[in-house]
Amino acid sequence: MIVRDVNKLKDTDRSVSDKKWTSVRMLLADDAMGFSFHITYIQAGSEHTFHYKNHFESVYCISGKGTIEDLATGETHQITPGVMYALDKHDKHTVRCEEELVLACCFNPPVTGKEVHREDGSYASPDEAA
């Protein structure tokens, strides 16, 4: 059994930050659960475009306020506590944050923790990363 506390991981190498977001990796590929699980903090007033071509991701809003725009359809959805979005078509999307978002994110395949966002908003697939 693995037991971890996000509050104790924020200042460790399990916490990864980039432009106006921080993601604490609660579970990574080497935990062998078949998915990874992250608590992600997005700064108020920021905007992020991602395109996980090689991953499925679900995102559940614990707190905060923002929107997600589906760039394929132009549709925009509100993100408020209790709302989940799932990128079942590897959807390219833009997240806009009004009040700091705290998000619970699952990735399949699991993230290794070594990925960086590429120019196209994606992470490398496990095969490419290997």
Add this chain to the structure above:
Amino acid sequence: MIVRDVNKLKDTDRSVSDKKWTSVRMLLADDAMGFSFHITYIQAGSEHTFHYKNHFESVYCISGKGTIEDLATGETHQITPGVMYALDKHDKHTVRCEEELVLACCFNPPVTGKEVHREDGSYASPDEAA
């Protein structure tokens, strides 16, 4: 892209209740994400023993207070907001709830939504269920 709100699913057939717990299935096997994702509410004062022999499960505490006992080792861990436990060894365990727990749960393989807890605390594997 799938977008769902837990607050709108509580009174639908995506909400499953048993003895002193309710689980809202935000993502199930037929969403084809490779995992399922549930928001689970456990009543204060209740105790639950589970043994997911056929699934990996991670559980992240959004709110509430309780404990998890690892029945293989006898060790007990506190569950408070920000704590995650992951049953990477299909660990048999008992959850005891002091204040209502709201938990974000991921299952691999994904739950179909038709499982029931068997006497041994497990869910059937996808093969058995088929």
